[in-house]
Amino acid sequence: MGTPVLVVLSLLLLLRPAVLQESQTRPYSLTFLYTGLSKPSEGFPRFQATAYLNDQAFFHYNSEGRKAKALGPWSQVEGMEDWEKESELQKAREEIFLVTLKDIMDYYKDGEGSHTFQGMFGCELRNNKSSGAFWRYAYDGQDFIEFNKEIPAWVPLDPAAQNTKRKWEAEEVYVKRAKAYLEEECPGMLQRYLNHSKPHLDQQDPPSVSITSHMVPGKNRILKCVAYDFYPQGIDLHWTRASEAQRSESGGGVLPSGNGIYQSWVVVEVPPQDTATYTCHVAHSSLAQPLAVLWSDTQETRGEDKLETQPQ
CATH class of the missing domain: 2.60.40.10 (Immunoglobulins)
Incomplete structure (x- = not known):
């Protein structure tokens, strides 16, 4: 199941936030994209995370600098986020993410070549109400596992994901936390970010x-x-x-x-x-x-x- 490092480029396009139809009632979205590499190379760190407001990247973290940093116009915004606290959160997620990548490689005995593990999760708000949430992962560009908040449970989409499901559902509280994150924490965080971001996200540049x-x-x-x-x-x-x-x-x-x-x-x-x-x-x-x-x-x-x- 080996793939070259360049698979990251195609996955970044596949896992980018969906194009939203623009209107007066268009939703605002908060999306996190994580990428882990078994064999990092120049320009591609072992782990990186980027957060998007709609289609605009507003902070980035990677395993080399190990600091969450605001991007673009958000680097000039005061009080939007506690970046030291966010850095610690991303460090913890990095550790879990890379352990999961190793588990999958061990399952498939994928010791050769470079392998990628990516995750995307987030939520939307329309008219100040939560209108959508998602959480899914891919291994070497193929669907791996996703969270269904209605069940709620992790749904395996790959044979190796059965092991991941058992690990992530070892305690019932883990499933409850994932559901609460999508339904409560993520929309609340998005609403807080919008207090600093709506003028930028609402800009209109004609073609x-x-x-x-x-x-x-x-x-x-x-x-x-x-x-x-x-x-x-x-x-x-x-x-x-x-x-x-x-x-x-x-x-x-x-x-x-x-x-x-x-x-x-x-x-x-x-x-x-x-x-x-x-x-x-x-x-x-x-x-x-x-x-x-x-x-x-x-x-x-x-x-x-x-x-x-x-x-x-």
């Missing part, structure tokens, strides 16, 4: 939009519509031909551009003989109404191969 055209002789023309420099993350992007929606290929969803902003794009193919008008439609919570950026073959005859529109 800029550009259309580029590329054509290889004898083949279809490729139109690419790119939306960039927007926040928050949720966006709808699609093409129409003569006002009819077209099936188009996404560029991989919504991707971070750095500095807390995002980009996304869609592509559509246009046959050489097609003279219809194509329009890229962009809807985002920062816009009073969706953008419609027009492209037609007449622009090609004038030698234009790119259109751009900036947010107003």
Whole structure:
């Protein structure tokens, strides 16, 4: 079951907080992502933990510095968290986490190669009420075990997880604590963090939009519509031909551009003989109404191969 250290990169994408649809009643989320490595390398410590408010990382801890540190704008916020106390908590979680990774490796006799163990847990608030909570783990990129707070119990998703379940449920109080954390402690912590964070999380950056055209002789023309420099993350992007929606290929969803902003794009193919008008439609919570950026073959005859529109 060996995997390279680079599996961490793909897992970070898979286990990132889910994209939330933005609206006036959108939820706020608090999510913790933990990663443990059996064979750390440069740039990848043995253990690291990152906490997110919505999609924004606000503190980080790893096994090298062993200190929880606020990130981004939260590094300028006073009184949001007792970082010394948080550091001690993360040290304790690091120890448990790495012991569990070793237990799994012993079960599978995975002594060779590099192996990863990741955990993600957190909660959401909508209109100041808890609207969701989750707690799950993965080993080498595969589902391992998750907590069902309705039972409540740890549910094994891998043969080795049976041993983990027995260990984590050795005393009934451990299950009760996990349930209480998801239903009470996590939402309470999120509400406290929001007292310092709502202005930042509620920011609205409208997208800029550009259309580029590329054509290889004898083949279809490729139109690419790119939306960039927007926040928050949720966006709808699609093409129409003569006002009819077209099936188009996404560029991989919504991707971070750095500095807390995002980009996304869609592509559509246009046959050489097609003279219809194509329009890229962009809807985002920062816009009073969706953008419609027009492209037609007449622009090609004038030698234009790119259109751009900036947010107003």
